[in-house]
Amino acid sequence: MKKNLNGKIALILGTLLVFLYGIFGIPKGVSGAALEQAITQRIHLGLDLRGGAHLILQVVVKDAINAETDNTVARIEQAMADNHLTYTQVLKPDPNTPQTIRIEGVDPLHSSAVSSELTDRFGTEYDIASNSNDHSFTLTMKPSVLADLESRTLDQSIETIRDRVDRLGVSEPVIQRYGLGANEILVELPGVEDLDRIKDIIQSTSRLEVHEVAGNPDGYASEQEAMTSLGGAIPPDEYLVHGDPQGVSSDGSDRVFLLKRVSIVGGRDFRDASAIGPNDSGRQGVNFVLTNAGGQRFYDYTSSHVGSYMAIVLGDRVKNVAVIKSAIRDNGQIEGQFSKEQIDALSLTLRTGALPASIIPIEQRTVGASLGADSIRQGVIAAIAGTLAVMFFMLLYYRGAGINADLALFLNLVILLGFMGFSQSTLTLPGIAGVILTIGMGVDSNVLIFERIREEMRAGKGAAQAVDQGFAHAWVTIVDTHVTTIVSAAILFMFGTGPVKGFAVTLFFGLLANLFTAVFVSRVIFDSHLNNMKAGARISI
Amino acid sequence: MELFTGVTIDWLGKKWYFLAFSLLFSVSGIISMGIHFARTGSPVPLGVDFKGGTEVQVTFTETPDVNQVRNATNAAGLHDVKIVSYDVPSKHELLISLPEQSDVNVDSSRKQILDALHQHYNNPILESSVQAVGPTVGRQLEKQAGLATLYSLVGMLVYLWFRFELIYGVAAVVAVFHDTLITVGAFALTGQEISLTVIAAILTLVGYSMNDTIVVFDRIRENLRISRREGLADVVNRSINQTLSRTVLTSGLTFLTVLALYIFGGKVLSGFSFALVVGILIGTYSSIAVAAPMLVAYQDWRMKRGKAATLPAAKRSR
Numbered sequence: 001m002k003k004n005l006n007g008k009i010a011l012i013l014g015t016l017l018v019f020l021y022g023i024f025g026i027p028k029g030v031s032g033a034a035l036e037q038a039i040t041q042r043i044h045l046g047l048d049l050r051g052g053a054h055l056i057l058q059v060v061v062k063d064a065i066n067a068e069t070d071n072t073v074a075r076i077e078q079a080m081a082d083n084h085l086t087y088t089q090v091l092k093p094d095p096n097t098p099q100t101i102r103i104e105g106v107d108p109l110h111s112s113a114v115s116s117e118l119t120d121r122f123g124t125e126y127d128i129a130s131n132s133n134d135h136s137f138t139l140t141m142k143p144s145v146l147a148d149l150e151s152r153t154l155d156q157s158i159e160t161i162r163d164r165v166d167r168l169g170v171s172e173p174v175i176q177r178y179g180l181g182a183n184e185i186l187v188e189l190p191g192v193e194d195l196d197r198i199k200d201i202i203q204s205t206s207r208l209e210v211h212e213v214a215g216n217p218d219g220y221a222s223e224q225e226a227m228t229s230l231g232g233a234i235p236p237d238e239y240l241v242h243g244d245p246q247g248v249s250s251d252g253s254d255r256v257f258l259l260k261r262v263s264i265v266g267g268r269d270f271r272d273a274s275a276i277g278p279n280d281s282g283r284q285g286v287n288f289v290l291t292n293a294g295g296q297r298f299y300d301y302t303s304s305h306v307g308s309y310m311a312i313v314l315g316d317r318v319k320n321v322a323v324i325k326s327a328i329r330d331n332g333q334i335e336g337q338f339s340k341e342q343i344d345a346l347s348l349t350l351r352t353g354a355l356p357a358s359i360i361p362i363e364q365r366t367v368g369a370s371l372g373a374d375s376i377r378q379g380v381i382a383a384i385a386g387t388l389a390v391m392f393f394m395l396l397y398y399r400g401a402g403i404n405a406d407l408a409l410f411l412n413l414v415i416l417l418g419f420m421g422f423s424q425s426t427l428t429l430p431g432i433a434g435v436i437l438t439i440g441m442g443v444d445s446n447v448l449i450f451e452r453i454r455e456e457m458r459a460g461k462g463a464a465q466a467v468d469q470g471f472a473h474a475w476v477t478i479v480d481t482h483v484t485t486i487v488s489a490a491i492l493f494m495f496g497t498g499p500v501k502g503f504a505v506t507l508f509f510g511l512l513a514n515l516f517t518a519v520f521v522s523r524v525i526f527d528s529h530l531n532n533m534k535a536g537a538r539i540s541i
Numbered sequence: 542m543e544l545f546t547g548v549t550i551d552w553l554g555k556k557w558y559f560l561a562f563s564l565l566f567s568v569s570g571i572i573s574m575g576i577h578f579a580r581t582g583s584p585v586p587l588g589v590d591f592k593g594g595t596e597v598q599v600t601f602t603e604t605p606d607v608n609q610v611r612n613a614t615n616a617a618g619l620h621d622v623k624i625v626s627y628d629v630p631s632k633h634e635l636l637i638s639l640p641e642q643s644d645v646n647v648d649s650s651r652k653q654i655l656d657a658l659h660q661h662y663n664n665p666i667l668e669s670s671v672q673a674v675g676p677t678v679g680r681q682l683e684k685q686a687g688l689a690t691l692y693s694l695v696g697m698l699v700y701l702w703f704r705f706e707l708i709y710g711v712a713a714v715v716a717v718f719h720d721t722l723i724t725v726g727a728f729a730l731t732g733q734e735i736s737l738t739v740i741a742a743i744l745t746l747v748g749y750s751m752n753d754t755i756v757v758f759d760r761i762r763e764n765l766r767i768s769r770r771e772g773l774a775d776v777v778n779r780s781i782n783q784t785l786s787r788t789v790l791t792s793g794l795t796f797l798t799v800l801a802l803y804i805f806g807g808k809v810l811s812g813f814s815f816a817l818v819v820g821i822l823i824g825t826y827s828s829i830a831v832a833a834p835m836l837v838a839y840q841d842w843r844m845k846r847g848k849a850a851t852l853p854a855a856k857r858s859r
Binding site: 056195199361362363364365366367368378379381382383385386387389390393394397429430433434436437439440441443444447448451454455458473476477480481483484485487488489490491492495496497498499500502503507 | 543546598648651667668669670671672673674675677678682685686688689690692693694696697700701704737738740741742744745747748749751752755756758759760763783784786787790791794795797798799800801802804805806810813814817
């Protein structure tokens with residue numbers, strides 16, 4: 001009895017075509033170079049294979065919380081002043097818990113008015129507690145608001161970093177949350193070998209801020225001197241900042257300035273910065289432009305503070321101290337010694353928006369492109385050598401049926417790579433390990449089936465029946481081995497990161513492909529062979 | 542061509558030899574891990590991936606003198622620097638590493654190493670690869686890789702429980718654990734570092750060993766259904782013998798692939814393929830010598846306690 005196999009053969013050829021498309025897409029030509037180009041467009045190689053830089057960055061979310069509560073402190077002061085409520089001070093008592101704000105010395109007569117005012121304005125974001133003993137109020141950011149702020153900070157950092165990396169012209173970067181620790185970002189930059197410059201720009205907070213100068217506008221010679229002149233303690237809403245020696249003092253010595261903690265404008269208030277040529281005194285400067293909202297705030301402040309001093313702070317250094325001569329709206333200049341690179345980096349970071357928090361690299365790897373190419377070459381040579389040896393042996397040991405196995409193995413690899421192309425997965429070195437296990441299990445499936453067919457034939461069954469029984473028995477085993485390993489690959493994929501995941505991906509796809517090739521395809525080849533055989537002939541196995 | 546047809550080896554009769562063999566290797570693995578633990582505080586030599594630290598692969602224009610490089614780093618005040626010549630001498634490569642550093646600035650060690658070299662070598666030095674891992678990341682990675690592996694073992698156990706019986710799942714997982722222990726022990730013994738790629742290799746051998754064990758188990762289940770009167774030990778023996786030609790063939794072929802990787806794969810893959818070479822040998826052995834005898838031992842134990850004599854083997858088949 002002959003089976004009609006046309007439908008099945010069409011299915012196999014169709015699968016072959018679909019997955020070949022998955023690997024190559026529609027190639028521009030059939031030359032070797034065109035095919036190679038087509039493959040590299042579809043199959044993404046991991047950094048370990050193509051070379052590049054890999055960074056894990058820790059986002060210091062505390063910075064963002066600080067900025068948020070600083071802002072709240074300013075709003076509280078404003079609200080108290082608007083309503084003529086008396087108090088001694090608003091401060092953040094503990095630098096380690098920046099989410100807590102205290103209002104001290106509230107006039108007991110105003111207590112209920114303060115309470116309702118605070119609840120009205122800040123009740124949705126803060127838990128408010130009052131202490132009648134020392135007439136203080138404590139505002140603590142609600143955990144949900146805090147979590148939301150942290151998450152937003154992380155997203156904003158990722159956005160900003162992506163924007164910066166794009167502007168630097170790195171192709172196909174990966175920038176995403178990194179699952180292992182809290183507030184970490186994974187950055188992968190293919191082809192980047194000199195990380196220093198790029199890393200500086202990525203992590204540059206370049207927090208350009210303008211602060212009101214609280215103490216001596218010429219600064220103090222040292223922190224100690226500043227402390228002494230303040231009577232030993234710094235007011236809680238003020239802080240000390242060192243000056244950039246080349247910017248603020250004529251003789252290049254270190255100066256310390258006392259500034260108001262809350263900036264007048266800063267961070268995302270800036271829209272752009274550009275270099276301006278050396279002025280009369282031979283100093284290079286930076287011209288900055290504020291956003292509309294920032295400009296409005298700057299105007300409000302400067303128009304009411306003519307004659308006061310303001311400090312321009314860049315990256316925790318005072319770059320310049322200037323007296324406010326008249327109201328300034330939306331642009332200004334910073335004088336100082338800047339190198340071309342510094343200004344370019346500043347301009348780029350301002351245009352992409354400042355990072356909401358500072359960033360610390362906690363892991364850094366670079367793989368030279370040549371090293372990546374070496375491991376590819378060696379890995380591929382080894383894989384091909386191994387596969388060819390296996391294929392040759394299958395032919396030797398199983399003769400005719402060996403062709404089945406070899407075809408199935410070949411198709412398996414095509415489907416596996418095709419899957420990789422379709423799903424945009426990344427092939428890494430551990431991924432190659434997954435391929436090796438797949439090849440091993442693919443061969444194993446064929447060996448299981450063939451050994452079983454041989455057994456059935458030894459038991460005296462005819463060719464067709466032996467094939468039938470062999471497949472039926474081996475099928476149970478193959479399902480068990482494959483499902484077990486697919487389960488484990490799926491779990492590794494879900495819980496794993498990086499290399500573990502890379503391994504799981506190829507293994508998962510490979511085993512799915514294997515179920516199809518080793519069982520279905522190999523069976524169809526057997527059946528078509530049986531169709532063409534004379535009755536009673538033996539099959540070559 | 543056919544090998545191993547009609548073999549009738551009494552595998553279970555050799556279970557004491559197997560036990561002795563497995564114990565010998567497991568215990569020597571554990572001892573060498575113990576020694577390593579006492580010396581360094583971790584049971585196996587860990588790569589920078591896990592323990593944190595900086596590793597710079599440097600290419601010189603001519604074959605560098607390790608002592609001279611060490612003088613350079615010593616002069617720069619860098620202590621605990623490890624210098625090994627990397628790969629083939631003609632490439633003039635050195636691998637220079639510094640142990641764990643703080644999370645604050647992971648890049649500083651690399652700069653220190655390169656500064657030290659630049660002061661002593663005028664000719665251009667190329668960095669072909671740099672790894673700088675802060676200790677926090679390493680610990681996270683270690684924990685996460687361990688957990689993922691553990692979960693996947695549990696997943697496999699549950700599936701085998703569902704398809705066979707709990708004892709089959711337990712036996713298979715014990716066998717896999719045995720293989721992992723011995724392979725990791727081999728790393729401690731030979732002083733090779735466990736890196737992330739080695740973890741991938743260990744996962745591979747887990748999958749491989751599991752596959753091997755299930756093939757034997759499947760045959761046991763099938764044979765138990767056909768011949769209910771035969772003792773379990775005989776059924777297990779026969780099942781192993783029937784699948785022996787498949788076991789030898791598959792293992793042999795996979796071993797061939799892995800051996801190719803070990804020989805041609807180069808330095809980058811050496812730890813990886815070493816794990817597989819050891820793992821496949823042990824994985825094949827454990828399916829026959831650990832997993833299957835455990836089924837018999839479990840049944841003997843049940844019989845001694847006067848419970849059901851036959852192993853409740855097959856839940857279902859298709």
